[in-house]
Amino acid sequence: MASEKMIQYGSKRSVIRELFEYGNQRAREVGRENVFDYSLGNPAVPAPAAVQKTAIELLSSDDLMAVHGYTSAQGDAATRQAVADHLNATYGTAFTADNFYMTCGAAASLTITLKALTESPEDEVLINAPFFPEYLLFVENGGAKPVVVPAHEPDFQVNFEALAERINVHTRAVIINSPNNPSGVVYSEETIEKLADLLRTKSKEIGHSIFLISDEPYREIVFDGVTVPYVTKYYDNTIVCYSYSKSLSLPGERIGWILVPDAVTESRTVYAAVCGAGRALGFVCAPSLFQKVIAKCAGETSDLSFYRTNRDLIYNGLKKIGYECAEPSGAFYLFIRSLEPDANAFSEHAKRYNLLLVPSDDFGCTGYVRAAYCVKTDMIERSMTAFRKLYDDYRS
């Protein structure tokens, strides 16, 4: 009756979602306060007051038709200019409104970009592990072939050797995500420079430019004075995919953008392809109220210091017990080394203590679990005994 592939996509729950549902069931059995649910990567602080105020002002306007009306397909011009101004002021770039295409959030930014840049089932898109599992599906569904680049352990920077080996004449793009979901690692400037060098060399070798797709929903969530290099300054053929889900705590409002800098080869043609892909996928005109909110709040963020408090608590707590973790410099994830080779078995074992940790296999690497610490701070405190017991089961 329907597409087999779509039935399959729609029938299989993700491991993350399975764990989350299990957590809800356990909460009914043993009480919410006794379940330590680290499964979901959902913002844990509210949107900034400026966002709330601006949205209410817009809705109180006499001209609701302007507030709720269609913007141009690529987004409201004032919104795109505000985004450009904010980035230019923050990163010393020189973007204009014409470099941006407003989207319905991070997933849309990626599916549109992939649809714009690939066209043949032979086209390959390289994905650096560990990665957000939906990347595989987005690339496949865009009509191209996802190629996984294994993780570089234990620092989770880029695995350059493996990446270089996988680049060939079919390579169209490489996706990076820093600060990273699920590892919490931030790519260093050295990593970005080396990546840019490699992609320049390889582009010459294969006779066409390789795009670098930088997926950056966690850009603003970094700790310890770490800076996230602005990737377009290191590599010309960079397309940035952004969403306000995390920085403004608006995950449900589906608002983000795609940036196609002038430095991209045939930039205006690539931008036209982005517009065409948005149209073909049914994405023209991102939600208008929140486009207009962004026009006034492009530089705002939620209270992101909350995540640092949580990061310190869970990271220091686990280190003290004896766990090994990837360097958690950004996003709101801790990537904990599994205490047995099979992370699925480890995650299963952790459930005995009502600790819900996502095994790393679906993120494209084995032997870790992800803890999303965008949770109430006291839950972290209360979970330490459970983490201790879990550790003791393996070490005693």
Place this chain on the structure above:
Amino acid sequence: MASEKMIQYGSKRSVIRELFEYGNQRAREVGRENVFDYSLGNPAVPAPAAVQKTAIELLSSDDLMAVHGYTSAQGDAATRQAVADHLNATYGTAFTADNFYMTCGAAASLTITLKALTESPEDEVLINAPFFPEYLLFVENGGAKPVVVPAHEPDFQVNFEALAERINVHTRAVIINSPNNPSGVVYSEETIEKLADLLRTKSKEIGHSIFLISDEPYREIVFDGVTVPYVTKYYDNTIVCYSYSKSLSLPGERIGWILVPDAVTESRTVYAAVCGAGRALGFVCAPSLFQKVIAKCAGETSDLSFYRTNRDLIYNGLKKIGYECAEPSGAFYLFIRSLEPDANAFSEHAKRYNLLLVPSDDFGCTGYVRAAYCVKTDMIERSMTAFRKLYDDYRS
């Protein structure tokens, strides 16, 4: 550098958009009040007060994380239940929350549905002319083949003979759109019954069910006591695509839904395919604030009587002059017979009087122009002299 097809989609402006831009240019030359722009189909009345009030209340909530948080992929359960309740009360149907998938608007409803129902480049989707031009692109991009069924003139009901001829073993679905853009015609109950009979017969003949995709963004905009039959009651394998763009005047907010009734063959599997397609296209979780607005305002409409006033003015005015038009029972479009065989030449000629009318060729039929009368009422009054002059050029 990028996908040729997407570059092409993104580079060519639609005829409608071309005319609109021409209108803006003429307004600068001769004054806005002297341009009679009937090009764009944009709501001309504001959102209802209840929508505004509900949105402000939600934004004033203490729990902004709930307001702006992710809903489940298929949409907030309370929202889907409210939509079901409203339809059941209005049309005597028996839907539940589980029959609905909330979407980012009409285009998303269609691209998701088409992706869910088709899977091979040999799959065919029949489109009844005249039609919204993006249908072609949505079907093509979903990976199937659009097949146009010529218009049934002069009443613009279904061309059953042409439709029957085009159904074969590759046929997966038929798209209808009533009240219709661009003709303003509403399919009669007789038409829907005959269509249902034909699809049942043909489904048996070809050995699989043919889906009827009913695209209904104009459902509530009808005049003269005309009723729009609720299509699911006539044909089991109906999927309804809806958007609040017109009924609530929220075109920019991208909020709508897909309805997969229980009566559909293997209904839960088809629903799973819709969920899978939403995921693959990057559409999970429709904009959350407006999902929650719909939960409280599913039965509201904007002041749609405005369109009837306009319809009466333009239709009666043009009839008096001598123009022939399709029966304008719904939506906010008048389909006027061109005064020369080539509608493009006629549209071009009309520009001499600053009358902007969209030629029908891109809607899949020749010899008409579309006037979108969702405009200020006094513009219609002022445009009558221009319509008269245009008529005289051909009749004198």
